[in-house]
Amino acid sequence: MPWVLLAVASLFEVLFTFSLKYAEGFTRLVPSLLTVATGLVSLIFLSLAMRTLPMSIAYPAWAAVGMLGTVVLGAALFNEPLTIFKLLSVGAILVGIVGLKLQAA
Template sequence: MAWFSLIIAGILEVVWAFSMKQSEGFTKVGASVVTIITVVASFLLLSYSMKSLPLGTAYTIWTGIGAIGAFAVGIAFLGEPAGTLRILAAVMIIGGLLLMKLSSAA
């Protein structure tokens, strides 16, 4: 259950990052509310997962999901560039996440 919670927390991190961008500096109420709600939910789920997962593993996976998700959302919805080096960097992050998962005993 900890891993499931951690994955959902990471997905919510992507949602709050995107909604924060859409809030335009918290000047748009709807996007600002979504940001605040998903930040709180993401932190609560991260906290829950840390009850049984090592700190380094949980935090690394959470931030990694957020980084890769925000990268993908930026390309897909915000017209951000998907250059070769950026994609290589994303692949390296994913590799690091897989190694972190494989090295975790939980």
Template sequence: MAWILLVAAGLLEIVWALALKQADGLTRFWPSLLGIGTAGLSLALLALSLRSLPVGTAYAVWVGIGTLGVALAGIIALGESVSVFRVICLMLIVTGVAGLKFAE
């Protein structure tokens, strides 16, 4: 159950980061509210997962899911640049997160 909570927390991290991008420095109400609300929920789910998971692994997985998801959303939906080096770096993040999961 802890891993499910952690993955959900990581997916919510993607939502809040993208919402805050749309919030334009917290000047747009609804995207700001969505960003702040999902950030709080993401942190709460992370905290619940930490009841049974090691903090180093859980935090790395949480941040890794968020980092990868936001970077891919930026490339796919927001027209951010993509390069071989950027893709390699994202693959290194995935490899590191997977390694931590299997090392547990």
């Protein structure tokens, strides 16, 4: 169950990042409110996951999944370039997440 909570937290972390982009420096009301709400929900689910998971595993995994989602969706939705270096870096993050999951098992 804590990994499900962490996955939900990570999903809201990605939503937070996208709403932050649309908030345009907190100059747009609705995206700004969405940014605050998704950030808060993400942190709540992260804190629930950390009841069981060690902080040294939960926080890096949360941050990594948030970064991965942001990179992938940034490329898909905003035509951000996926260079070989960026893809290799994403691969390294995936390896790190798997390593953390194995450590927690």
